[in-house]
Amino acid sequence: MKLVHPEWEKQIVFDFKSVPIVSIENPTYYYQVVEELYQQTEGKEGSFVLSDDGEILDFRKHVQLLLSPWTMDFSTAVVTKRLCNRLKEEANNEQHYMKTKAVMQHVLSYLQELEQELPIPLTYDWNPDVANLFKAVHVQVDTSDLNVMEKMIEYMKLWTELFGKTCFIFNQFRTYLPKSMRKEFYTCAMEEEIPFLLLEGACHDTIEQESCLIIDEDLCQIF
Known part of the structure; x- marks a missing residue:
C-alpha cells in the first residue's frame, strides 16, 4: 500500500x-x-x-x-452495527445455529408468558433478528483497562x-x-x-x- x-x-x-x-x-x-x-x-x-x-x-x-x-x-453507531452483525454471523453458523434458535425461542416463550399478565393485545415478530438481542444488551468493545x-x-x-x-x-x-x-x-x-x-x-x-x-x-x- x-x-x-x-x-x-x-x-x-x-x-x-x-x-x-x-x-x-x-x-x-x-x-x-x-x-x-x-x-x-x-x-x-x-x-x-x-x-x-x-x-x-x-x-x-x-x-x-x-x-x-x-x-x-469504539462505540459509534456504525461500529456497533457492524459488530452486532458479525456476532449474528457467528450465532447463525453451523456451530451455534441450534443454540441460537433455542435461545430466541426461549425469549419468545417468555414474552408469551408476560403477555398473559397484561390486559393488552400484543403482536411481535416471530422470527426476530438475533442482532437486535446483541444491541439490546449494549454490546461494546471493552477498552477500560487499555x-x-x-x-x-x-x-x-x-x-x-x-x-x-x-x-x-x-x-x-x-x-x-x-x-x-x-x-x-x-x-x-x-x-x-x-x-x-x-x-x-x-x-x-x-x-x-x-x-x-x-x-x-x-x-x-x-x-
Whole structure:
C-alpha cells in the first residue's frame, strides 16, 4: 500500500519494515495537509492518492484519520452495527445455529408468558433478528483497562476486522507515546501488518524504526 501527494517528493510506502512519519514544521502547511486529508475522508476531492498493488483505493472507505486519542471511538453507531452483525454471523453458523434458535425461542416463550399478565393485545415478530438481542444488551468493545498505545493497536485491529484493509493516519499521537511505548507500538503494528502513518510537527527524538519525511519551515523536503 502507498500514499502519495503531488507536492511530496517521497512516496509513503507501507512495507512493515519501518514506520512512516511525515514531520511538518510549517504550521500553515500542516493545517492545509490535515484539512485536505479530512476533506478526502469525508468523500470530497483532494490530491492524496492511496493505492494497493497498483489499484487506486476509495480514500473515504480505506483511510481513517484520527485527529486525537479521543476520536478513537469504539462505540459509534456504525461500529456497533457492524459488530452486532458479525456476532449474528457467528450465532447463525453451523456451530451455534441450534443454540441460537433455542435461545430466541426461549425469549419468545417468555414474552408469551408476560403477555398473559397484561390486559393488552400484543403482536411481535416471530422470527426476530438475533442482532437486535446483541444491541439490546449494549454490546461494546471493552477498552477500560487499555493505555493509549493499546487503544491504538486495538482500534486498528477492530476496524480492520470489521471493515477490511484500512490505512490509519494518526495526528500528533507521538506526543502521547514515550520512546519505550513507541517501540512496542511499532513492533505490534508491524507484526499485524496494519498500514499506518504518523503525522507530526517537528520531530527531534526519532528512533531507529522511524522513517521520516521532513517538510521544514521553508517547505524544503528532507528524507
